[in-house]
Amino acid sequence: MDFKDYARQPQKLASGQKSCSGCGFPIIIRMAMSAIDRPFVVCQGTGCVSVTTTTWPFTSWKMPTIHSAFPNLASTAAGVETAVRVMKKKGKLKKDIKVVAFGGDGGTYDIGIQALSGAIERRHNILYICYDNQAYMNTGGQRSSATPYGAATATTPHGTLHHGKELFRKDLTYIVAAHDVAYVAQASIFDFADLTRKVKRAMEVDGFAFINILSPCVLFWKIPTSDAYKISELAVKTCFWPLYEVDHGKWILNFKPEHKMQIEAFLKPQGRFKQLLELRNRHIVDGLQQRVDRKWKELLFMCEKTKEKPEKKEVKKVKKKKIVKKPVKKGVKRKPEPKIKTSKTRSKFAKLKDKLKRKRR
DSSP, X not given: OOHHHHHHXXXXXXXXXXXXXXXXXXXXXXXXXXXXXXXXXEEEETTHHHHHHOOTTOOOBSSOEEEEOGGGHXXXXXXXXXXXXXXXXXXSOOSOOEEEXXXXXXXXXXXXXXXXXXXXXXXXXXXXXXEEOSSBGGGTOBOOTTSOTTOOOSSSOBOSSOBSOOSOOOOHHHHHHTTTOSEEEEEETTOHHHHHHHHHHHHHSSSOEEEEEEOOOTTTTTOOTTOHHHHHHHHHHTXXXXXXXXXXXXXXXXXXXXXXXXXXXXXXXOGGGGGGGSGGGHHHHHHHHHHHHHHHHHHHHHHHHTOOOOOOOOOOOOOOOOOOOOOOOTTOOOOOOOOOOOHHHHHHHHHHHHHHHHHHO
C-alpha cells in the first residue's frame, strides 16, 4: 500500500482526545494501527495514552481495548492472548485475533520490565509497542531509566552542582533482543514507511514481537509543537536513535546516514539539554558523542556478524595427468625418436623421386 491507501483507512483512534498539541504518541498509534489489516485488540498501560484517551466515561478508541495498571501491561496482554488461544481451542472463537499492547517507557523500561521479560520468556503471541518519551511525562516529567544523560527532569534538575541526569539511559531494545525474541525493532515517526513495514512484519511472526519507537514530548523536551518530526529526524541522523531490526536473531540496519551528524545537533533544539551547551559542560557533550559512536560501531558489528554471506560454489579442480616415462631396462636399446621432417628434408626426398622416375623411362 502507498501513503494514500493508508490515509483512506478508517481511523481507529478518534481525534480531539486530550493529548498535548504536537505530541508524538497519537502519531505513533495511528501509524501503527494503519498497518494492521487483521482483527486485533489493544491493551494499554497507565500513562499518557490511557489518561488522554480513556478518561471515564469517554473513550477515543473505536475498537476493543483494555486498560491495565502501570506495572502489569505485559501480564494483562499475556492473559488476553492466552484467553484467545483457549477459546479458539474450544471452538468458541473462530477469528484469528492478535493482541497489541501500547506502553510508555516508565511502564516498560522500569516498573513493567519484570512482566515484559516474563511474557517474552513464555513466548506469548503479542506485539508490544513502547512509545518512548524518555521520562514519566504523565506524572510531571520525572526521570526514568530511558532518560538520556544530561537531560533536565523534575527529579534531576540542572543546577550549579549537577547538570541533569547523571546516568546513561538503558538500551531496552538490546535487552529485549537478548531474550532471543522472534522479532524486535527500533523505529521513528521520521520514517513512516519503515515504521509501518516493521509493524506488518511484527504482526506476521508467530511469537513475541517488540517495537521501540521514539516519541517526542513537546512539554518536557521543551520544543515547539511543530518540531516532533524534526527532532525525530535529528535523533536518527545523529545515530542517537538508529533504525534497525532483529528478525529471528538476524540484525538488520534499516537506515545509514550519508553524513553522520554530531550529537549536538540533536541536543541544541531541546530545552532540557540547554545547560549542556555551556562552555563549562563541553566535556559532557564530548562524552555523549563518544558513547553514541561506540554504540553505533557495536550495531554495525552485530549487523555485519549476522549478515547472510553468499555461499561460495565449490569449483572442482581438474588434476593434470603427469606423464611418467617408463624406466629402460639395462642392455635394451631405446628406439630412436622419429625425426620431424623439415622443409629441407622434404625437398631432398622430392629430388630423389624425380631421379628414379627418369631412370625408369
